[in-house]
Amino acid sequence: xxxxxxxxxxxxxxxxxxxxxxxxxxxxxxxxxxxxxxxxxxxxxxxxxxxxxxxxxxxxxxxxxxxxxx
Numbered sequence: 545x546x547x548x549x550x551x552x553x554x555x556x557x558x559x560x561x562x563x564x565x566x567x568x569x570x571x572x573x574x575x576x577x578x579x580x581x582x583x584x585x586x587x588x589x590x591x592x593x594x595x596x597x598x599x600x601x602x603x604x605x606x607x608x609x610x611x612x613x614x
Contacts, residue, residue, distance in 0.1 A: 560602060561599070563597070
């Protein structure tokens with residue numbers, strides 16, 4: 545199984561902001577990662593050790609709910 549190391553080579557649209565998630569911020573996503581790993585056969589410890597990128601809507605975009613969940 546190949547795990548991406550980061551999203552450095554991905555060009556995101558201008559209506560979103562991307563940032564790396566670390567430490568305490570990642571805790572919120574652990575239940576979802578647990579379920580994902582169970583469903584797709586990934587080792588959760590290996591997945592959690594990889595970098596994560598959080599993609600959020602640009603607050604200046606009035607149509608943000610149509611493209612990215614808050």
